[in-house]
Amino acid sequence: MFLRNCWYVAGWSAEFARNLSARTILGDNIVIYRKVDGKAVALEDACPHRKLPLSDGNLRGDTVECGYHGLTFDCSGSCVAAPTQPDSIPKRAKVQHYPLVDRYRLLWIWMGDPEKADPDLILNIANFDNPDWGTTDGGAMDIACNYLWVCDNLLDPSHVAWVHVSSFAGAGTEDEPLKVARHDTGVLVHRWIMNTEPSPYYAPLVKFDGPCDRLQHYEMVYPGIGINKSIYTPAGTGGDCAAPVEGTYINISYNFMTPVDENHTNYFWFQHRNTDGDNQEISERMNAGAKMAFEEDRAVLVKVHEGMKAMETPSLDLGLDAGAKLFRRGMDKLIEAEGKNVAAS
Structure with a gap:
């Protein structure tokens, strides 16, 4: 139905800050936030435990904590904390991450294979800085x-x-x-x-x-x-x-x-x-x-x-x-x- 290995506009760059912002793009539910250093992050908006949206959780530094049982995910989508079983983080506890680029006052998201996300494929806007x-x-x-x-x-x-x-x-x-x-x-x-x-x-x-x-x-x-x-x-x-x-x-x-x-x-x-x-x-x-x-x-x-x-x-x-x-x-x-x-x- 949709072409995925390409860049789409997720929104205006200024829309995204140090908070969890939910978006749906190509039917995928996504949560977007900015790290402490200002770089934007996009993750699948569903905790792998019971699929509560991560956007209903909490931003802890550069990680996202699920609001149900505290499973915590880093910027790559890997689970880095499981408070109910701290010595046994589930190996399958991970969420998809999506590459992002800030350019032309817009935040661009790559919806396909992250390995193919080449920023040079973003449309060139001549004279933008003229x-x-x-x-x-x-x-x-x-x-x-x-x-x-x-x-x-x-x-x-x-x-x-x-x-x-x-x-x-x-x-x-x-x-x-x-x-x-x-x-x-x-x-x-x-x-x-x-x-x-x-x-x-x-x-x-x-x-x-x-x-x-x-x-x-x-x-x-x-x-x-x-x-x-x-x-x-x-x-x-x-x-x-x-x-x-x-x-x-x-x-x-x-x-x-x-x-x-x-x-x-x-x-x-x-x-x-x-x-x-x-x-x-x-x-x-x-x-x-x-x-x-x-x-x-x-x-x-x-x-x-x-x-x-x-x-x-x-x-x-x-x-x-x-x-x-x-x-x-x-x-x-x-x-x-x-x-x-x-x-x-």
């Missing part, structure tokens, strides 16, 4: 739908013409032809919309007057990272092979889907722009606008999930679904290959 680029605080949202419906939505530039009328919509978003490409790490759907007015969301942000050429870049990276890039450049200067000119405005929305289970998704995001690096007022305004748009998406996607689970007549695909279908096929192949590797080992 002071000339502005960054929004971002946000988080729980969506009562399967994560693939969110991925479909983030590979569909056309929906903005109906769902985001007051924000991301604009001339050409309903009928301009789309280009679809599959690559090793995911799928890209994009189009240039030429010689139009900026969309309502971006009109106050672009650095030039008059009509624009506008790029809609909707990319999904396996297992569920959406990269939505908007480029605005003066009319006549845009296009696939065009180099940026003075005044070109770039905003990149990074969207991270973490499946809770087959019916729920944790959605995290932030935006990154090539202007106004220290302008907090712009960052706050953009963040509020993005949250409003994502709430509009959530309202639709929850109903889509419910409708597709309970459908009484077959659904159909439109041409605009080409990118989503490619992404789903790619995910299916990766999950199938991972399952075969696990079976072979």
Whole structure:
């Protein structure tokens, strides 16, 4: 059902401190906490004795004590104390541990084989530390739908013409032809919309007057990272092979889907722009606008999930679904290959 040998966002780094925080990711119940030195730890959230959640227990230094009979586990998941039988710690008393990495203000978790957890596989975010680029605080949202419906939505530039009328919509978003490409790490759907007015969301942000050429870049990276890039450049200067000119405005929305289970998704995001690096007022305004748009998406996607689970007549695909279908096929192949590797080992 899910790809496991990859990195997912467990949450914003600032959410996790010196306390036991329960999470469910890919159907696994996990407890996350920080050690005395600040490094994050993730363990299976179930004591092996009677499966009481360890998150209901106590943090003792860098170890977790079960709140039922005091079995205590270190950062690797090994039992290091059994108060009711101190001279005979059960050999099978251990819990799974999950590798974690703090990066880009996010806490990333590896859900598969810990031996394969390479931090270099985390998505590279160019210019993240560039002071000339502005960054929004971002946000988080729980969506009562399967994560693939969110991925479909983030590979569909056309929906903005109906769902985001007051924000991301604009001339050409309903009928301009789309280009679809599959690559090793995911799928890209994009189009240039030429010689139009900026969309309502971006009109106050672009650095030039008059009509624009506008790029809609909707990319999904396996297992569920959406990269939505908007480029605005003066009319006549845009296009696939065009180099940026003075005044070109770039905003990149990074969207991270973490499946809770087959019916729920944790959605995290932030935006990154090539202007106004220290302008907090712009960052706050953009963040509020993005949250409003994502709430509009959530309202639709929850109903889509419910409708597709309970459908009484077959659904159909439109041409605009080409990118989503490619992404789903790619995910299916990766999950199938991972399952075969696990079976072979």
